Amino acid sequence: MMVYDAVTNKPNKTYSTEVAYKGILIGAMQRAQQKHKNGFRFTTTYNLDYGPFVESVNGLKGSTAKHTYCHFFSSTRMALSSSLMWVSSNFTS
Numbered sequence: 595m596m597v598y599d600a601v602t603n604k605p606n607k608t609y610s611t612e613v614a615y616k617g618i619l620i621g622a623m624q625r626a627q628q629k630h631k632n633g634f635r636f637t638t639t640y641n642l643d644y645g646p647f648v649e650s651v652n653g654l655k656g657s658t659a660k661h662t663y664c665h666f667f668s669s670t671r672m673a674l675s676s677s678l679m680w681v682s683s684n685f686t687s
Contacts, residue, residue: 595622
């Protein structure tokens, strides 16, 4: 799993993790957080209707005022079970 931060321009970070066949990304994120205790971290809230909602990744929180948010992507070019996670800014003109 890769974290790309276009807000603070920190270097990309890659974290190894696993996800079960047809498993959910939040499980892979929790495994990465357990495995990389001093590296990858994220926070969530839980909505009764929609389930978990990621609020922050590696200390960067989403903000309507600052136009920051998280994007979640997966890539078939990566090894199976790999996902890309991007934390980026909503650039406006």
